[in-house]
Amino acid sequence: MAAPLQFVAAIAIFAGWGIVARSIDLPPPLLLAIICGAGAATCAVMAKEPLKWHPHAIVVGTILAADLLLLILAYRRIDFATAVALHNAGPILVIMLAPVIAGDPFRLRSLLLAVAGCMAVAVVCGAKISEAGPDTLSGICFALMSAVTLALSMLVQRKLMKQGENVINTVLQYNIVLCLWYVVAMIVWPMMEGEDGFPDWSIRISDVVSAILAGILAQGGAMLLFNSASRHLDSDGMARLSLLGPMMTVLMGALFYAETPNLIQIMGLVVILATSLGFHNKSLPRSRKTDLLND
Template sequence: MATDMQRNTASGAARSAPGSGRGGPALLVLGGAACLSVSAVLVKVAGVDPATSAFLRCAIALLVLAPLAWRESRRLGGLSRRGVVVALVAGAALGADYVLWTRSIFDVGAGIATVLINVQVVVLPLLSLLVDRERPSRRFLFACPVMLGGIVLISGVLESGSASPNTLQGTVFGVLAGTAYAAYLYLTRRQGRAEPGRTVTPLAIATAGAAATSAALSPLSSGIHLTGIPPASWLAMVGLAVLGQVFAWLLINSASPHLPANATAALLLTQPVVTVLLSLVLLAEVPTWPKVAGIVLVLASVAAANRVWPIRKEH
């Protein structure tokens, strides 16, 4: 009886939470994915080495998040001890994701690395299934192979025949990065359900943890170099921190507790799609036909998996 009452209370809280109406959380996650997509363009514009970029996006973001977190704590009270620990572990996973992914780029190239990091679309629902007994929808299971196929096309893997001598090492780094990415998403989503309404404080703590982890793991990549960065690159890094760290994760972390794990994972696959489109508009990088086909596949499968249109008529 108590268990049923707890479930009813939790489901009622989820329905009454801000932005938890139909389509609201999904739009917020899409907005967060768009911010992450802009960050990829800003990384190119900044021209800063990967490890420094990973560290600075977190360190600069803390300057924005710290006063917002203080204000949230004054209004809602401090985060629980468990919440602080979970946020730090999640931040460590995010920092590991940043460094491992950039390291995998050196070994296998940006295209394959983009495919590998998106193992999160499988790992996140799998974590929710194993720990929380949350089963992914049948629609998601059918759409998942199509999503991953679209990501392969977008990455350009099939268009390049050159193989790196460090392919195995880079593949391991890429899969570990995608797993760490999924772990961050899972932990923040779970803690968001445990302490609803607290979004900024956990993100600030996680960002501090990500900055520390990025610094600790930076020797795996290119190391951190803070001297000799031109003003234009600093400006791009500020934009990266604000859009790719603050806005992106505030949107995603506030919405994901109100969505199934498979929905969050699928919606985040729109990130490489938007990156390709932004690169076309802002950097004049014209996508090839396989990339365009991949964009169509990802958008169609994400829409189908999230019931934007029915796969079959339901009576």
């Protein structure tokens, strides 16, 4: 499969995270532990070389573990359009932090892009806060925190990722780290919810099977497609194709949950995505073959 088709297929699968979050009735850490475990098993079956651990896998996997958990929590509390708009504000933070963390040169144009993006985020948040209850407010916070983890993931991977590394082993390492963190989260979760001991979670076999299938598809197939395609696409191509992801997510919200975004949400999302595209076009070298993971 050609690299652009691989990339678009991966983006389309990732766009279904909101449906996974809402349709599979399992506690978030348990849901993600099963999904990432299934993804790891898929990669292990496909691996042709012995697993060689790299330190960056632990760092990136830890950030991605936080990112997925926050995104799941956001999707369960707010509409898809708001969640995906705030999550995709991550590159705006990259614009502001790249000179400090990645050593990129400061650019006035990048600062202006960041200001415009932050204003769009504020408008989207303001539109939701005006009618918000406790769940909506917490959902907005989770989505904003997921933007931070997305930005950290982009910055860390730009700094640590080595070109030419085995794609299957890379994804396998990420999934193992993710799964381990979610097992830890399963132990900590009851204390966060004020419960004594391990919670009495009602678990249906159908939900477990659905989570396994989601893991094979998303954390296995989609991540492999994404990372494989990323090695053959330049940053401009990746940025433009990535814009399909948020649009697909909003479309899924409209089709499956009758969540039609209003004009403010659409305008805010467009500005945020335009800012992200401007970041990719100007801040990443065209020859750079990245291994960024897009949620």
